[in-house]
Amino acid sequence: MPTSLDFYFDFSSPYGYIASTQIDALAARHGREVTWRPFMLGAAFKTTGQSPLTQQPMRGPYHLRDFARSARLLKVPFTMPDPFPFPGLAASRAFYWLADREPAQAKALARAAYHAAFGEGRDIRGTDAVAAIGQRLGIDSTALREAIEQPAIKERLKSETDAAIARGVFGSPFIFVDGEPFWGHDRFPQIEHWLTTGGF
Numbered sequence: 760m761p762t763s764l765d766f767y768f769d770f771s772s773p774y775g776y777i778a779s780t781q782i783d784a785l786a787a788r789h790g791r792e793v794t795w796r797p798f799m800l801g802a803a804f805k806t807t808g809q810s811p812l813t814q815q816p817m818r819g820p821y822h823l824r825d826f827a828r829s830a831r832l833l834k835v836p837f838t839m840p841d842p843f844p845f846p847g848l849a850a851s852r853a854f855y856w857l858a859d860r861e862p863a864q865a866k867a868l869a870r871a872a873y874h875a876a877f878g879e880g881r882d883i884r885g886t887d888a889v890a891a892i893g894q895r896l897g898i899d900s901t902a903l904r905e906a907i908e909q910p911a912i913k914e915r916l917k918s919e920t921d922a923a924i925a926r927g928v929f930g931s932p933f934i935f936v937d938g939e940p941f942w943g944h945d946r947f948p949q950i951e952h953w954l955t956t957g958g959f
Contacts, residue, residue, distance in 0.1 A: 761789075761790055761791050762791075762937060763786075763791060763792040763793060763794045764782070764786050764791055764792070764793045764794070764934055764935065764936050764950075765793075765794050765796055765934065765935040766778070766779075766782050766793050766794065766795050766796060766932060766933075766934055767796045767797075767798055767923050767928045767931065767932065767933040767934070767935075768795070768796070768797055768798075768931045768932045768933075769797065769798060769799065769800035769801075769847055769851075769931040770797060770845075770847025770850045770851060770869075770872060770873065770876065770883065771800065771811075771843070771844045771845050771846065771847050771876075772800060772931035772932065773822075773826040773830075773837075773839070773877055774826070774829070774931065774932060774943060774944050775873070775931040775932045775944075776835075776837075776873045776874075776876065776877040776878075777826075777829055777830055777833065777835055777837075777944045778932035778934075778944040778947070779795075779869065779870060779873050779932075780833065780835050781833065781944070781947060782932075782934070782947075785947060785950065785951060785954075786954075788951075788954075789951075789954035789955065791954065795854070795858075795865070795866055795869055796919060796923065797847065797850070797851040797854050797855070797869065797916075797919070798851070798916075798919055798920040798923040798924075798928065798931075799847070799848070799851065799916065799917075799920045800930070800931050801846075802920050802921075802924060803920075803923070803924050803928060803929050803930070806924055806929070807929050809929070811844045813843065813844070814844075823839070826839065827839075829944070829945075830877075835878075836874070836878040836879075837877055837878065838877065838878065838879060838880030839877070839880060840876050840877065840880045840881060840882060840883075841880070841882075842882070842884075845876075845882070845883070845884045846884055847883075847884075848916070849883070849884065849885060849886045849888070849889040849907050850868075850869070850872040850883055850889050851916050852906070852907045852912045852913060852915075852916050853868060853872075853889050853890075853893060853903055853906065853907055854868060854869050855912060855915045855916055855919065856903070856906035856907070856909075856912050857898070864896065864898065867896055868889075868892065868893055868896060868898065871892050871893075871895070871896060872889060872892050875888075875892055886904050886907045886908070887904070889903065889907065890903045890904045890907075927940060928940075929942070930942050930943065932944055934946070934950060936950055936953050936954065937953070937958065939953065939958070941953075
C-alpha cells in the first residue's frame with residue numbers, strides 16, 4: 760500500500776506556505792496522502808548554524824523578491840507579514856492538539872493560519888490570533904486557547920521537532936517520499952517525477 764508523504768514545515772516559512780497550497784493536490788494525483796508535520800525551524804537552525812533567509816547578507820533581498828515571484832507563478836496570494844520572521848509556536852501547538860482527534864480539522868487550521876500569515880499578511884503569533892482563526896473554522900476557541908498552554912501539548916511540539924531534526928529535517932518545507940528527502944517547494948517537479956516513476 761502506498762505510503763503517505765511527510766510534509767515538514769514551520770508556520771514562519773514563506774516557502775512552506777507556498778508548498779502548503781500545492782502538496783495535497785500533488786500527492787492526490789498519484790493516489791497518495793500527506794501527513795502534515797509542523798516543527799520549530801529555529802531549533803534546526805541551532806543545529807545547522809543557519810539563520811532566517813531574510814537576515815542573511817545579500818541573500819535576504821533576493822529571497823524577499825523570490826517569495827513573491829514564486830507565489831505569483833503559482834497564482835497564490837502573498838503578502839509578507841510584519842513582523843517577520845515570527846514564532847509559530849501557538850499555531851503548531853494548536854495543530855498537534857487537533858491532529859490525533861481531528862486530523863482533517865488540524866490540516867484546515869494549518870491552511871487557514873498559513874493563509875492568514877502569508878496570504879493576508881496578518882500577525883498569527885499569539886494564542887488569541889490562532890484561536891480566532893480556529894473559531895472561524897468551528898473550533899472551540901476557549902478549548903483551543905487552553906490547549907495551546909497545556910504542558911503536554913508543549914512537550915508534543917518539542918518531541919516532534921526533536922524527531923524531525925533527528926530525521927535530518929533542516930529547512931521548510933521538507934518532504935519525505937518513500938523515505939527519500941526533498942527540501943524546498945522548488946523540488947516539487949522532482950517529487951512529481953519520483954511519484955510517477957517509482958523513484959529515480
